[in-house]
Amino acid sequence: MRARIRDTEIYFDIDGAGLVPDGGAMRERPTGFLIHGGPGSDHSGFKPSMSPLAEHMQLVYFDHRGQGRSGRGDPARYTLDENVEDMEALRRHLGLGPIASIGTSYGGMVAMAHAARYPQSVSRLVLIVTAAQGGFILRAQQILRERGNAEQIAAGDTLWAGGFRDEEQLQRYYDAMGPLYAVRHDPVAAAATRGRGIGSPDAINRAFGPDGFLRRLDLRPELARITAPTLILAGRHDWICPPEFSEEIHRLIPGSTLRIFEDSSHSIRVDEPEALRQAIAAFVAG
Template identity: 40%
Template sequence: MLVEVNGARLYVDVENPGLVPDGAGMREKPVLLLLHGGPGFDHTGFKPAFSALTDVAQVVYYDHRGNGRSSGSDPASWNLDQWGEDVKALCDALGVVRPIVCGLSFGGYVAQAYATRYPDHPGGLILMSTAAKVSYPAIFEAFRRRGGPEAEAVARSYWTHPTAESRARYFEHCLPLYRFPAVPNAAFGRAILKTEVALHFNGPDHEQGRLDYRDALSRISCPTLVMAGEEDPIMPIAFGEELMRCLPPHLVRFERIARCGHVLHADAPERVFSTLRDFIAG
């Protein structure tokens, strides 16, 4: 379905009922709102894996404005302030109260934009394979470790000066390294790709290079789960460790996952979904 949010129509998909029979009464499940990676991808990378959580949450997927099946073709609106505002406005439009907001990769940036602006709104925050501040040299070094000099060179070419051509080479040589061990990810093939949104956002000269939530994260006031893979080349483990240190220590739980790349739920599904289920239920 399409939901009108801040002048854009966001594509939203909802999995399973939120209100279920429980003995003589009814029980309301928490809403797990999933924020996909990218930008320039869509929500389909979460499917079907996150169906595993429908026993403990009503799972809500959506495509960020300008991405996937959502509208929003004005590049002036392709920024974290707007994407973060859309999270709050989407919850208001759907009548969602105290959501558990889960951001993966770029979706983690959006989750931080939202939660640092509206710290009293989420009931919980999950930040997977993401960063409060990006270090490109750390990314290039991580790709060298995972894929050798060629992978490092291709990653450096794309992230330093993003173009459609360098992005195509990056997809061919570097995207398989997002998994551990390296393997093509079928979910990327199912996604609707919006290269123009990625080129607008990615790189040191664009918003990705300027974003810095390290100070603002001290405003977070809900339980927060940070998950990071030790073999992640695009969001190296040090990014997750730094993010964790910026959050209020009494609210944060950090999960460092060995032998795991960027796509945590694909590389270590048992541990990841057990951890997520525990956090949601808690």
């Protein structure tokens, strides 16, 4: 499905009922927005790993502008601020009240900013393997030099240079980096998952290149404005958003809860999928 909002077209998909029979009445389930990372990827990475959450809430998947199946446009507008406004416009377009906002990696950054700027629009906030400030890039560069092999370090150099020329080169980056993203990396399964997605080199270059907007990111001054109950989930072995950045978010969001998955890297949904789903479902159910 597609929504014409603001100056673009956002692709979205819905999984699960919003109203379910409960004895002699109909019970309304919460609606959860699943916000994908990257930038430069799409919502397909959530399927099927997060699909069982539809037993507990209605799920709304969507692709950020310029990514996946959403409309393209001026790459200068492929920014976090635009993604936040698109997300809020989609919530209103769908006629929804406060949502459970579930963001992973870059999607967690979008979710954080949205919850701070539109606190009345969010009932629950789940932040998965993310960071609130651009310092995560310098730290990731350091970790990559310590842990990475020659191929992975070279792939990282392309990321930091904003040098992806096409989708095929972006695919090769994820092939090389897979063992760093997931402790339980399975190259065959990972290739099949990525084959279902649509990569967007312009979006990832715009974020991570030498003048990328993520290098200037600093959401820390905004976090005290978040009023929604917040669950922060990190992977102990995460190389690109290491747990120290989740710990910082936890200190800055009043009343938040932090959980570190000891057997996970950046892709908790690959390393500990059932535990991840259970944590999210229990938290959103309140």
